[in-house]
Amino acid sequence: MISYCTNVHPAEDLPGILAQLDAYAVPVRERLGAGRLGVGLWLAAPVARGLAEDRTARARLRTELDARGLAVYTLNAFPYGGFHADVVKHAVYRPTWTEAARTSYTLDCVTVLTDLLADDAEYGSISTLPLAWREPWSVEDDRRAAAALRQVTDALRPTPVRLAIEPEPGCVLDTVADAARWLPRYADLDLVGLCLDTCHLAVSFADPGHTLSGLDAAGIRVMKVQASAALHVDAPREQEARSALAAFDEPRYLHQVRELAAGGEVLAVDDLPEAEAGLPGDGPWRVHFHLPLHAQPPRPLRATTDVLTTVLAGLTGDPHVEVETYTWSVLPGEPDLIEGIAAELRWAEENLSREGIAS
Incomplete structure (x- = not known):
């Protein structure tokens, strides 16, 4: 089943989460005419802790989800909390996998998902950050992160839950290739795989x-796909392109930018405001800004939904698919969130089913 990620909603306590599910998830399900809707839950750390410590509360939440026709296959445990603060930026990468708080949060999510998991799920997945932002990071940090990962892996063994590391530009595991080198050294690949954010x-x-071939060669399973699209601009020097990009330069989230140079080198800056001074603009740019799957940005920008469909066409296995457009609140204009989420899920069902992904 295709899910949508609830990190688009700001609630960070259980009553607020249920209220937002009533305000958005249930109307989306009804608008789609679906008997059940997959939701990839985001639970801030205090909520996850409270649920992990209270089996009765987990049972009540499962009952509440069932009553609303909502099914859970996956959790997003990348943001620890504060994901809708006025400024998030680098704070989303804390705590890192070297900190005990990250381990505790992930263990709590394992406990919670084990009890919330839909009856027809073959497994549950938890996506998590790619260790940390890239600086500072040391050999000792690598060792500590690996030890934390082993602790979580031990907790996974008796459960149907699997951990999915999510590479992100600018992080220690910046690319899928970085993850394909790191994970076989430190992880039990039967229990820990990849969250492939497109x-x-x-x-x-x-x-x-080539990315999927590299994962196959490394024996790494894609546990989860975050169905998402980036901003692409072919000629970033042109004034029309700069003007169009300016509408996406907002202060809450980090919007890493990469430029493909003529020789194939990928040039990098860490945020959109740095791009004009930090990149030459001779080659195309791509910007980390999650765009709605069903809509194209204004020309001369475009969305990279072709990468998503290519990935899903080439995948083996049956990963969880989660539509993760958390940026609705910072998109230009004032989009209707219910209609927007419903339209994305319609697009996903229509387009991804062609690639053999069950809806």
Whole structure:
């Protein structure tokens, strides 16, 4: 089943989460005419802790979800909290995998998902950050992160839940290729795999086919796909392109930018405001800004939904698919969130079913 990620909603306590599901998820399900709707839950750390400590509360939440026709196959445990603060930027990468709080949060999510998991799920997936932002990071940090990962892996063994590391530009595991080198050294690949975010993949200018071949060669399973699209601009020097990009330069989230140079080198800056001074603009740019799957941005910009469909056409196995457009609140204009989420899920069902992904 295709899910939509609830990190688009700002609630960080259980009553607020249920209220937002009533305000958005249930109307989306009804608008789609669906008996059930997949939701990829985001639970801020205090909520996850409270649920993990209270089996009765988990049972009540499962009952509440069932009553609303909502099914859970996956959790997004990348943001720890504060994901809708006025400024998020680098704070989304804290705590890192070197910090005990990250381990505790992930363990709580394992406990919660085990009890919330839909009855027809073959497994549950939890997506998590790619260790940390790239600086500072040391050999000792690598060792500590690996030890934390082993602790979480031990907790996964008796459960149907699997962990999915999500590479992101600018992080320690910046690309899928970085993850394919790191994970076989430190992870039990039966229990830990990849969350393949197709916006992040597009931003890196990686070839989707080569990416999937590399994962197969490394024995790494894609546990989860975050169905997402990045901004692409072919001629970033042109004034029309700069003007169009300016509408997406907002202060809450980090919008990493990559430029594909003529020789194939990928040039990088860490945020959109740095791009004009930090990149030459001779080659195309891609910007980490999750775009609605069903809509194209204004020309001369476009969305990289072709990367998403190429990835899903080439995948083996049956990964969870989660539509993760968390940027609705910072998109230009004032989009209707219910209609927007419903339209994305319609697009996903129509387009991804052609690639053999069950809806």
